[in-house]
Amino acid sequence: xxxxxxxxSWVICKSGTSVKIECRSLDFQATTMFWYRQFPKQSxxxxxxxxxxxxxxxxxxxxxxxFLINHASLTLSTLTVTSAHPEDSSFYICSASGQGGVxxxxxxxxxxxxxx
Amino acid sequence: xQQVKQNSPSLSVQEGxxxxxxxxxxxxxxxxxxxxxxxxxxxxxxxxxxSSIKDKNEDGRFTVFLNKSAKHxxxxxxxxxxxxxxxxxxxxxxxxxxxxxxxxxxxxxxx
Numbered sequence: 001x002x003x004x005x006x007x008x009s010w011v012i013c014k015s016g017t018s019v020k021i022e023c024r025s026l027d028f029q030a031t032t033m034f035w036y037r038q039f040p041k042q043s044x045x046x047x048x049x050x051x052x053x054x055x056x057x058x059x060x061x062x063x064x065x066x067f068l069i070n071h072a073s074l075t076l077s078t079l080t081v082t083s084a085h086p087e088d089s090s091f092y093i094c095s096a097s098g099q100g101g102v103x104x105x106x107x108x109x110x111x112x113x114x115x116x
Numbered sequence: 117x118q119q120v121k122q123n124s125p126s127l128s129v130q131e132g133x134x135x136x137x138x139x140x141x142x143x144x145x146x147x148x149x150x151x152x153x154x155x156x157x158x159x160x161x162x163x164x165x166x167s168s169i170k171d172k173n174e175d176g177r178f179t180v181f182l183n184k185s186a187k188h189x190x191x192x193x194x195x196x197x198x199x200x201x202x203x204x205x206x207x208x209x210x211x212x213x214x215x216x217x218x219x220x221x222x223x224x225x226x227x
Binding site: 004006032034036042043044045046049091093095097103104105106107108109110112 | 148150152157158159160161162165205209213214215216217218219220
């Protein structure tokens with residue numbers, strides 16, 4: 001399957017700082033990328049849909065000013081957690097789609113964020 | 117409102133036997149269904165998918181069955197292997213790549 005790379009795989013930051021997570025599609029152009037969040041022993045919750053060259057679409061209850069998403073190119077989307085707080089600690093995962101019309105999205109390896 | 121449900125949080129199966137993981141959905145607009153396998157602290161890995169125009173899709177040891185009238189799909193793994201031990205998520209989509217995930221079922225294959 002297609003390769004989606006997410007970086008960093010884990011990060012620890014101080015409360016009040018911002019953290020940027022990158023999601024890259026390595027071998028195809030991703031017209032759409034998705035950002036998910038997973039709490040321990042729970043499902044993957046869709047946070048936002050990121051479309052190249054346009055504003056992201058956020059799911060209900062997700063603060064767009066807190067979770068900034070930028071999809072500047074067909075191979076890169078970034079999620080910035082601004083003014084992070086301990087409750088933002090979670091596992092964040094991106095997925096990318098757009099490979100030849102195939103309706104399968106491929107996921108990055110995830111980022112474990114811990115805010116202390 | 118949980119549109120995609122996996123009612124069994126865990127399942128244990130003996131090596132070599134069949135594993136059956138179930139998933140129910142409520143939204144009749146879903147037209148594409150997928151199964152992903154996930155290990156802790158890793159992203160999901162795509163296993164198999166099925167379009168709503170089909171009722172079965174097979175890929176090696178993995179078969180997905182779709183019963184649209186019951187709004188139910190299942191993943192069959194046969195024969196089960198210890199390496200299959202992971203959390204399995206079903207996901208559904210309606211016309212887009214936007215997936216709604218189930219809550220996952222932890223499969224443990226006993227050697």
